[in-house]
Every structure is written in C-alpha cells, then in structure tokens.
Amino acid sequence: MAGKTCGQILYGQxxxxxxxxxxxxxxxxxCPPGDFYIDPVRGSVDRAVVTxxxxxxxxxxxxxxxxxxETLAIMDARYGEDFTANRQPIEYGETVxxxxxxxxxxxxxxxxxxxxxxxxWKGLRMVCTGDYKRRRDPTCRQFEPVPDTHVFISxxxxxLPVFKHPDTDGEIRKLLDSVALFPDRTHLVGVYALGxxxxxxxxxxxxxxxxxxxxxxxxxxxxxLYEDHGxxxxxxxxxxxxxxxxxxxERFRGKIVLGPPSSFHDKWGRRFPDPLPCFASGWMSVRxxxxxxxxxxxxxxxxxxxxxxxxxxxxxxxxxxLWITHGREDALVRWAELEGRKARPLRLVGYEDESID
Amino acid sequence: MQAxxxxxxxxxxxxxxxxKVELMVNYFRQTPDPARGWTLAVLTGELDIPGVxxxxxxxxxxxxxxxxxxRMSYDYVGDLAETVSLIWPSRRGANRIPPMEDVIEALLGAxxxxxxxxxxxxxxxxxxxxRWALIKMVTGGLRIGVSARLTKVALAEMGGxxxxxxxxxxxxxxxxxxxxxAWLDGDAEKPSPxxxxxxxxxxxxxxxxxxxxxxxxxAIDPAMIDPSIFAAEWKYDGxxxxxxxxxxxxxxxxxxxxxxxHTFPDVLAAMDFEAAIDGELLIRxxxxxxxxxxxxxxxxxxxxxxxxxxxxxxxMIRAYDILVEGGEDLRTLxxxxxRKRLETFVERTGSDRIDLSPLVPVTSLDALxxxxxxxxxxxxxxxxxxxxxxxxxxxxxxxxxxxxxxxPFLVDAVMMYAQRGHGRRSSFHSDFTFGVWREGExxxxxxxxxxxxxxxxxxxxxxxxxxxxxxxxxxxxxxVRAVTANKEKGLVLEVAFEGLQRxxxxxxxxxxxxxxVNRIRWDKPSAEADRLExxxxxxxxxxxxxxxxxx
Ligand SMILES: [Zn+2]
Ligand SMILES: [Zn+2]
Numbered sequence: 001m002a003g004k005t006c007g008q009i010l011y012g013q014x015x016x017x018x019x020x021x022x023x024x025x026x027x028x029x030x031c032p033p034g035d036f037y038i039d040p041v042r043g044s045v046d047r048a049v050v051t052x053x054x055x056x057x058x059x060x061x062x063x064x065x066x067x068x069x070e071t072l073a074i075m076d077a078r079y080g081e082d083f084t085a086n087r088q089p090i091e092y093g094e095t096v097x098x099x100x101x102x103x104x105x106x107x108x109x110x111x112x113x114x115x116x117x118x119x120x121w122k123g124l125r126m127v128c129t130g131d132y133k134r135r136r137d138p139t140c141r142q143f144e145p146v147p148d149t150h151v152f153i154s155x156x157x158x159x160l161p162v163f164k165h166p167d168t169d170g171e172i173r174k175l176l177d178s179v180a181l182f183p184d185r186t187h188l189v190g191v192y193a194l195g196x197x198x199x200x201x202x203x204x205x206x207x208x209x210x211x212x213x214x215x216x217x218x219x220x221x222x223x224x225l226y227e228d229h230g231x232x233x234x235x236x237x238x239x240x241x242x243x244x245x246x247x248x249x250e251r252f253r254g255k256i257v258l259g260p261p262s263s264f265h266d267k268w269g270r271r272f273p274d275p276l277p278c279f280a281s282g283w284m285s286v287r288x289x290x291x292x293x294x295x296x297x298x299x300x301x302x303x304x305x306x307x308x309x310x311x312x313x314x315x316x317x318x319x320x321x322l323w324i325t326h327g328r329e330d331a332l333v334r335w336a337e338l339e340g341r342k343a344r345p346l347r348l349v350g351y352e353d354e355s356i357d
Numbered sequence: 358m359q360a361x362x363x364x365x366x367x368x369x370x371x372x373x374x375x376x377k378v379e380l381m382v383n384y385f386r387q388t389p390d391p392a393r394g395w396t397l398a399v400l401t402g403e404l405d406i407p408g409v410x411x412x413x414x415x416x417x418x419x420x421x422x423x424x425x426x427x428r429m430s431y432d433y434v435g436d437l438a439e440t441v442s443l444i445w446p447s448r449r450g451a452n453r454i455p456p457m458e459d460v461i462e463a464l465l466g467a468x469x470x471x472x473x474x475x476x477x478x479x480x481x482x483x484x485x486x487x488r489w490a491l492i493k494m495v496t497g498g499l500r501i502g503v504s505a506r507l508t509k510v511a512l513a514e515m516g517g518x519x520x521x522x523x524x525x526x527x528x529x530x531x532x533x534x535x536x537x538x539a540w541l542d543g544d545a546e547k548p549s550p551x552x553x554x555x556x557x558x559x560x561x562x563x564x565x566x567x568x569x570x571x572x573x574x575x576a577i578d579p580a581m582i583d584p585s586i587f588a589a590e591w592k593y594d595g596x597x598x599x600x601x602x603x604x605x606x607x608x609x610x611x612x613x614x615x616x617x618x619h620t621f622p623d624v625l626a627a628m629d630f631e632a633a634i635d636g637e638l639l640i641r642x643x644x645x646x647x648x649x650x651x652x653x654x655x656x657x658x659x660x661x662x663x664x665x666x667x668x669x670x671x672x673m674i675r676a677y678d679i680l681v682e683g684g685e686d687l688r689t690l691x692x693x694x695x696r697k698r699l700e701t702f703v704e705r706t707g708s709d710r711i712d713l714s715p716l717v718p719v720t721s722l723d724a725l726x727x728x729x730x731x732x733x734x735x736x737x738x739x740x741x742x743x744x745x746x747x748x749x750x751x752x753x754x755x756x757x758x759x760x761x762x763x764x765p766f767l768v769d770a771v772m773m774y775a776q777r778g779h780g781r782r783s784s785f786h787s788d789f790t791f792g793v794w795r796e797g798e799x800x801x802x803x804x805x806x807x808x809x810x811x812x813x814x815x816x817x818x819x820x821x822x823x824x825x826x827x828x829x830x831x832x833x834x835x836x837v838r839a840v841t842a843n844k845e846k847g848l849v850l851e852v853a854f855e856g857l858q859r860x861x862x863x864x865x866x867x868x869x870x871x872x873x874v875n876r877i878r879w880d881k882p883s884a885e886a887d888r889l890e891x892x893x894x895x896x897x898x899x900x901x902x903x904x905x906x907x908x
Contacts, residue, residue, distance in 0.1 A: 160429060162444050288435060296371055331430070334426055335423075
C-alpha cells in the first residue's frame with residue numbers, strides 16, 4: 001500500500017511525482033510515459049483515451065482511440081466510421097498496457113459507455129472521472145469508485161454548494177402533472193441528444209407513460225443506438241410536420257416532444273401549438289437561469305454529479321490528492337482546503353458546461 | 358407552504374398574463390381558508406412581517422455554510438433568497454412542511470430574535486423551492502411579475518364579478534380575507550366593510566385616434582365628435598389619483614386602487630376637506646410650473662420619503678373631477694354640475710397643493726386639433742374630451758370621455774441589437790435596441806443606442822423582423838444578438854415615442870417615453886436614418902432642474 005509524503009507519492013523505494021504520469025497541457029490531460037491524451041480538446045493527437053461520447057470530450061480525427069465499445073459506437077454514429085484510423089475497444093475492468101502504463105476503465109454513470117480512466121504506473125494510481133454522476137440511471141452502468149486511488153481527477157460542472165439536484169422521479173412527476181394540467185399544450189422538453197434524451201424517455205416509461213413520444217430528428221440515431229444496446233425506449237416517432245397539410249400540428253396538443261434545446265427557437269420548435277417550454281438540466285435548479293432562457297417548466301435532471309455527490313465521492317475515494325478538470329473548480333478547492341485535503345485546479349479549457357442555446 | 362411555493366414558482370416562470378390569472382384562480386379555488394387568504398396578502402404586498410429581513414437571512418446562512426463558499430455561490434446565482442434556499446444544509450429526517458397559516462401566524466406574533474429562530478427551523482425542514490417561497494414571503498418584494506391589480510383580476514374571475522367590485526371593498530378587508538372568499542365562492546353576501554375614505558372605482562377614457570392608426574381597434578374618427586357637447590381639458594403626464602378625505606381619514610389612491618398615501622405626506626397634509634376628488638398627481642417645479650415626469654418618478658416606489666425629497670420635489674394634485682363632497686355622492690350628476698362644484702371646492706380649499714385643471718375653450722374641432730399638438734407645456738400628453746352630460750361611471754365606457762393624445766414624436770433609427778421576447782413570443786426576437794447616428798471620437802459617424810422597443814408591430818411583421826435578425830446576426834452575448842448596422846446595411850425602424858428627457862444614465866444622454874415601432878422602413882437606406890442632433894432638438898426647452906442636464 002502506498003504511503004505519502006508532502007506532494008509526492010511514495011511507492012516502495014521510488015518517489016514518483018504524479019505530474020510525471022499525467023499533467024495538463026493545452027491539448028488536454030497528457031500522459032508522457034504512455035504518450036497518450038485523455039479526452040484531448042484541441043487538434044488531433046496520435047493516441048487518445050476517451051471517457052465518453054459527448055462532443056467536447058470525444059472529438060474526431062485522432063490517430064487511435066481507446067474507449068469502451070459503446071463510446072466507439074457513439075463516435076461512429078456522430079462522426080461517421082472514419083472518425084479514427086484505429087479503434088481500440090476496451091471493456092470495463094479489462095486492462096491494456098501502453099508503453100508500460102496500465103490503463104483500464106471503470107463505469108462513470110454519466111451516459112451509455114461512459115467511463116473513468118484508471119492510469120497506473122510504477123505503483124501510482126490516478127483516476128480521471130471524465131463526467132460522472134452517482135444517481136441511478138436506467139440507461140447506463142452505475143458509477144463504480146476505484147479503491148486505492150492516489151490522485152482523483154474529478155469534474156466539477158456543478159461544483160458549488162447551491163447545486164443539490166432533487167430526486168429525479170419527482171421531476172418526472174412534475175412533467176407528467178403539467179401534461180395533465182395543460183392538456184391542450186405541447187410540452188417541448190429540451191434534452192441533450194446523447195444521454196439526457198434517452199434517460200428522460202426511459203424514466204417516463206418507468207413512471208408509466210406509455211404514449212408515443214415525439215422526438216426531433218437530431219435524437220433519432222442515438223435513440224436507435226441505445227435501443228441496439230438493449231435500452232428499450234418504447235414507442236417513439238419523429239416529430240416531423242408537413243406544413244402544407246393544414247392542422248397537422250394539432251395532433252401534438254397534449255403530447256410530449258423532445259428535442260435539443262437550441263431547436264426550440266428555430267423553425268422546428270415554433271410550429272407546435274401553444275408550446276410549453278421545459279428543459280431537463282442540472283442548471284434548472286437556478287430559477288433565474290430558467291427564467292432568462294424562457295423555460296416555463298424547469299426539470300432538474302442532471303447527468304453530472306451535484307455538490308453532495310462530488311464531495312461525498314471525494315470522501316469515499318479518499319485520494320491523496322484531488323485534481324479538478326473543469327467546471328467551478330474554485331469552490332471545490334475551497335471545500336477541500338476546509339477538509340484538510342490537498343487539491344489542485346487544472347483549469348483545462350475546452351470542455352463545455354451543459355449550456356443553454 | 359407546498360401549494361404556495363408551487364404557485365410562486367409557476368408564476369415567476371410564466372410570461373403570459375392569462376396563464377398567470379389561470380394559475381391564481383386554480384390556486385384560490387383549491388386552497389382552503391385561511392391559507393389562501395394569507396397568500397392573497399403576500400401577493401398583493403399587504404403582509405408586512407417585521408423583524409426578519411434579507412440581512413438576517415444571510416447571517417443565518419453564513420452561520421451554517423462557509424462564508425467564502427456562500428460568497429462564490431451568491432456571485433453565481435445573483436439572488437439572495439435563491440442562494441440561501443439552495444445552499445441551506447438539509448437536516449435529514451426533519452422534513453415536514455408546515456401549513457402556511459402556522460408560519461404566518463407564528464411570525465406575526467414573534468420578536469425579531471424569535472422570528473429568526475423560527476425561520477431557521479423551517480428552513481431546516483423544507484426543500485429548496487419551499488425555502489425560497491418562505492424567504493420571499495418573509496422578506497417581502499416577491500418580484501414575480503404579478504401586480505396587486507392582476508391578483509384582483511384573478512379574484513374577480515374566480516367569483517364571476519367585476520374587478521371594480523373587489524377594488525371597492527378592498528381597503529375594508531383584512532387578511533386572511535375569509536369574508537371575501539366566502540363571497541367569491543358564492544357562500545355569502547358581498548362583504549360590506551365599514552371603510553373610511555374608501556376608493557371609488559375610476560372612470561377611464563378610450564383613446565381617440567384616426568382610423569388609419571392600427572394599434573387600437575376601438576379607434577374612432579375625431580370627425581365623429583360633436584365639439585359643442587364636449588368640454589376639453591389638458592391631460593397631464595403625472596399619475597392619475599383619487600384623493601379622499603372623509604371622517605378624519607385621508608387617503609391617496611392610484612387609479613387601480615393602490616393606496617400610496619405614505620409616499621405623499623405633503624399632499625396628505627393639505628387634504629383638509631371632506632370629499633373625494635379625481636386628479637393628476639404632479640410635482641411642482643421651482644418656477645411654479647409642472648415638472649417633468651421623471652421628477653415624479655423620483656418620489657414613487659419609496660417606502661419612506663425624506664423632508665429633503667419633499668422640499669426638492671413638492672407634490673400637488675391638479676383636480677379634474679369631484680366624486681363626493683360632504684358625504685354627498687356626486688357621481689350621478691352630469692359633468693357640467695360636478696365641474697361647478699369642483700371649481701367652488703378648489704377655491705374654498707385654498708391650498709397651493711390642490712389646484713384646478715383649466716378648461717380648454719372648445720370653438721371647433723380644428724381648434725382642438727391645433728391645441729392638442731401644441732400644448733402650453735411639454736408635460737401635457739394631449740387633451741381629455743368629456744361630454745358635459747356624462748355621469749361618473751366606473752370602468753371605460755365608450756362615448757362619454759375620450760383622450761386625444763398629441764401626435765407622437767417620430768424618428769428614423771437603425772436596429773442595433775435584438776433579444777428574444779417572453780412567453781408567446783419567446784421563439785422570436787422581439788425586443789429591439791435602436792440607435793441614431795452621431796459623430797464618433799474618431800470623426801467617423803457611429804450609431805449610438807437611444808432606446809428599446811418591443812411592441813408596435815403586427816405578428817406578421819414580427820416574423821419578418823425575427824427573420825432579419827437571424828439572417829444578419831454578427832455577434833451574440835447571451836440572449837442578445839448584435840445585427841448588421843452600418844452605413845451600407847441596416848434596418849431602419851420608424852420609432853414613435855411620447856416624450857424625451859435628458860438622462861445621464863443612458864449612453865446617448867436621452868431617454869424616451871413609451872417608444873414603439875411605428876413602421877418598418879425596409880425601403881430606407883440606413884445611412885439616411887436620423888442623427889442625434891435631430892433628437893436633441895426635440896428636447897423640451899431648458900431643463901427646470903439642474904440635475905437633469907447632461908452629465
Ligand atoms: Zn459529458
Ligand atoms: Zn464535461
């Protein structure tokens with residue numbers, strides 16, 4: 001078992017600075033001995049290890065991509081089969097050696113195929129979470145903490161103590177109650193195409209909503225992909241409208257239509273009768289933010305860890321050092337300070353918040 | 358508290374007026390007494406919980422959360438009630454939602470330290486949405502886009518009565534208003550509270566505009582007016598009020614029945630009479646004339662008014678009409694009779710705080726037309742025409758009274774920025790910032806923003822404007838888009854507005870009253886839009902107050 005001294009991890013006789021194994025660069029988190037990047041954000045690199053399929057983490061054009069088979073399938077669906085010259089699928093728990101560095105994946109609970117990347121070298125274990133959450137999600141594998149982690153490299157998208165996401169089932173109930181209260185309006189639910197869309201659909205099914213759900217074209221491929229991976233989503237139909245046919249839009253009254261939030265402001269979103277704009281996102285806990293974006297029914301459903309999940313996870317993993325990749329790192333650093341933990345903000349640029357518009 | 362917080366949450370996120378009314382009606386129908394009555398008092402701003410203020414709430418939160426983390430969170434969220442409600446640490450197992458009436462009744466009887474302890478205890482029990490509602494309720498100032506007036510409209514709709522009927526008895530009611538709800542539910546007679554100095558529902562006028570002006574469907578042609586049966590007087594740009602002094606009680610109401618007495622103690626002191634009069638609340642300028650509207654604005658919306666403010670901006674009432682005198686209801690008399698009574702009344706009162714609105718001689722329609730567009734003071738919005746035989750009736754009857762505003766000022770400006778609208782319009786860009794040309798520091802012409810307009814166009818025109826914005830966006834800042842606006846390309850909007858004032862707060866140094874899009878000038882090259890100098894010429898002659906000159 002590893003002992004520690006100030007700022008260094010002692011393993012056996014060797015003293016290895018974690019920086020030698022992984023450190024931030026403008027292109028992303030880089031591993032010099034293994035010569036690979038984790039979720040590179042800029043340009044193309046020879047070898048990338050990708051945590052999950054969201055576009056800001058999984059970019060097209062790298063020489064080789066090591067990722068879970070689901071993530072590779074998502075990249076294929078989004079970018080086409082030429083997104084990389086060399087696909088290297090890796091199942092959760094399977095290990096791979098890259099130039100003497102051991103790499104394996106542990107589920108992150110964020111979206112289908114999402115993984116924490118575990119990097120081991122000379123007895124030093126570093127874990128990069130990518131994006132993660134701890135709540136139940138019927139569309140992907142639950143987060144699994146990695147024991148004996150020396151350096152835990154966490155996201156902090158919702159890294160402020162004001163972010164405490166309520167019970168997800170309650171939010172789904174809110175949506176269904178609103179559909180019952182306003183049976184003449186079209187509930188337009190803003191969801192991200194990957195992950196959020198399928199999770200919301202699946203949760204609606206679990207809550208007993210069996211009617212056809214209408215989806216924007218941008219959601220089709222990924223819903224199909226989830227279905228192919230064994231996530232049954234029930235009856236879905238593409239919400240296309242023949243504008244020449246009079247009254248065609250009337251059939252959407254009282255129905256739930258899902259689409260990327262940006263689509264509500266373009267032509268597509270404006271055709272639905274008496275729309276009631278909803279948005280499923282962790283940001284919706286801040287009322288002012290919901291109001292500014294014209295959302296009438298905020299649904300606080302997040303695929304990221306909230307404050308309590310972030311801090312509870314750090315306590316559970318109990319690493320020697322906490323590094324923070326992206327999000328509101330300052331507050332998490334402050335919290336670590338108060339807890340007597342060593343923390344370091346990496347300030348990686350290029351990952352996006354789940355944002356509106 | 359649960360139903361109350363659900364209601365607040367939906368109200369704040371709903372832009373549509375009708376939906377807000379619908380939400381309130383549903384709530385009032387489904388919620389039992391006394392909770393709904395307390396909610397009504399909260400919505401209309403009549404509940405004042407002494408002691409617990411924003412500062413106490415912040416202190417309570419900082420006792421529980423690291424102040425540094427609190428500060429970071431507050432910076433991000435921007436609203437105190439919202440920050441505290443989200444950051445407050447939950448005490449697991451403590452969740453029980455107290456009924457609304459328990460919360461209010463306990464707080465009303467509590468001292469300040471007791472009040473703080475109570476609030477802290479409830480914050481422990483509640484979930485963030487109810488905490489937010491609780492904090493909003495105790496600190497006041499809901500800012501959820503619901504006026505007292507709209508709340509009364511909802512009550513009226515719930516009971517199938519006229520809003521005026523509610524306004525009439527409003528000031529005799531006290532929360533939790535059980536007699537009011539019993540009446541609205543149809544279970545009891547209309548309450549007849551013994552109100553001293555009550556509000557009488559106000560009589561309003563339709564605008565008189567020529568048929569080719571499209572904005573008002575009720576518009577009629579002035580040529581249809583027979584000047585011989587009408588009196589005319591000036592319509593001042595102040596606040597329409599009703600000043601009532603009866604049986605030792607003095608009150609000043611707005612035209613919607615809101616009591617604003619406390620804001621104008623100087624006028625109240627002068628109301629040494631037994632009557633109810635209708636008039637315009639104005640500020641007297643040092644030269645004895647009427648001061649511009651923004652001087653009056655300085656005195657509005659203040660809880661307390663200082664002696665200094667009262668001396669710098671003395672308020673007065675210019676009397677239009679008299680409704681009650683010495684206990685005698687004059688509202689059924691014709692205007693000709695009431696006017697005579699008013700003239701004698703004002704003379705007898707003999708205060709410089711209350712003067713008489715002068716009549717404008719009516720010789721012909723043409724003479725009125727000329728007077729309307731060239732009033733003796735810039736603070737006059739136009740003319741009021743009142744049939745000599747008109748009784749004083751509540752509401753906005755068609756025929757007896759007309760307001761005939763001066764023609765608006767017009768300027769050709771260039772659209773600079775656009776922002777998405779709200780509610781029904783949320784998918785369109787419907788708030789437009791426009792500017793006019795002026796010489797920049799480098800000697801080149803540049804556009805300077807002079808105002809913002811979000812109405813005046815038809816739905817069809819809105820679609821065209823939105824299309825223009827989408828196709829000509831050059832930059833985005835959050836919900837705002839900057840559009841192409843230069844000498845070669847740009848969209849000219851003919852903007853109409855009611856008046857212009859100097860304002861150091863605006864970049865251009867000018868502020869418009871009621872700007873709206875009068876016409877979209879697709880045909881006009883942007884380089885030919887107006888210049889700032891044109892607007893400056895429209896300013897009223899020398900400002901009466903040194904402070905309003907350009908900074
Ligand atoms: Zn992600
Ligand atoms: Zn991310």
